[in-house]
Amino acid sequence: KHARGKLASYTEDAIVSRALQAAAEGATEVWLTSEDTGAYGIDIGSNIASLLSRVSSELPAGVMMKLGMTNPPYMLAHVEPV
Secondary structure (H helix, E strand, C coil), rough: CCCCCCCCCCHHHHHHHHHHHHHHHHEEEEEEEECCCHCCCCCCCCHHHHHHHHHHHHCCCCEEEEEEECHHHHHCCCCCCC
16 A cells, blocks of 8 residues: 555554553543554554454543544455454
8 A cells, every 4th residue: 555655554552552541641532543544554464453453442441432534445344343
């Protein structure tokens, strides 16, 4: 995928860690967004379904997770797991 240069996903651990840090600092919403969030993980052997499952299971109660900016072909590939 080359929308704006080479795709470069953060690891799930890094994203979960930052989400938990934001929650600890009082955030009530965590936004996961990028140029194409549905393409998450293609470069590191993961995918958006795995990330969403991991983040949602580790966020404390009362912290909402919101997803932004995805193209249908990438997200549709993960409809069942999501």
